[in-house]
Amino acid sequence: MRGVGQVRERGRQLDADLAVRGDADQSLGSPSKASLLRNVNILFIPMFNADGAMGDVNFALDGYLGKGERHLTRYNANEVDLNRDHVAKEQPETRALHENVLRAYDVDYAIHLHHQGTQSRVNGDLVSGSILYPTTPDVSPEPVEKSKRLGSVVYHNVNRTGWGHIGRYDGGSANTIGRNGMAAEYGIATLLFEMRGMSDHE
Structure with a gap:
């Protein structure tokens, strides 16, 4: 149980770190965070919708802008939006995520990286990405607050480097949506991070 206690303590340190607002402490990649990151597990799912991303689907892609090896449609092979399947969990990809990741690991934070097909502006300029908690x-206050802290870290790190122009995404409140469903069912702090510049349908 000593190892579990150490992991929990590191988790509390990470929570405290995410609560800090100063620019000097916003970067988890700084040398001062090296010992913290050695005790935190980071799990990447590089491509949740592999069939849709590669265009290996059971429907026509004639109206899609993506060319070449990747069509990057939001729908899976069955033409289902996987980001609206987190309650019914009818699709194999969604079931695999919940059974093999969300129920198998004690996840504290999750960032959902999406392509942003919509166009929105902040201070008159088109955003390069959007975030939302x-x-x-149906989510208790604690995961929401942690999600907002995570969003603050992402926003300040991207904004201060000049790599992007980030805004707030105008998203829905349904539990079928990944960031909502995972937070409601598992108490995970979640953040949607959408980025423009990839291909999608017209």
Whole structure:
């Protein structure tokens, strides 16, 4: 149990670190965070919707802008939006995520990286990306607050480097949406991070 206690303590340190607002402490990649990151597990799922991304689907892609090896449609092979399947969990990809990751690991934070097909502006300029925390009323206050802290870290790190122009995404509150459903069902602090510049349908 000593190892579990150490992991929990590191988790509390990470929570405290995410609560800091000063620029000097916003970067988890700084040398001062090296010992913290050695005790934190980071799990990457590089491509949740592999069939849709590669265009290996059971429907026509004639109206899609993506060319070459990747069509990057939001739908899976069955033409289902996987980001609206987190309650019913009818699709094999969604079931695999919940059974093999969300129920198998004690996840504290999750960032959902998406392509942003919509166009929005902040201060008159088109954003290069948008972020949003859980907005369903079924999430308790603690995961929402942690999600907002995570969003603050992402926003300040991207904004201060000049790599992007980030805004707030105008998203829905349904539990079928990944950031809402995962937060409501598992108490995970989640953050949607959408980025423009990839291909999608017209």
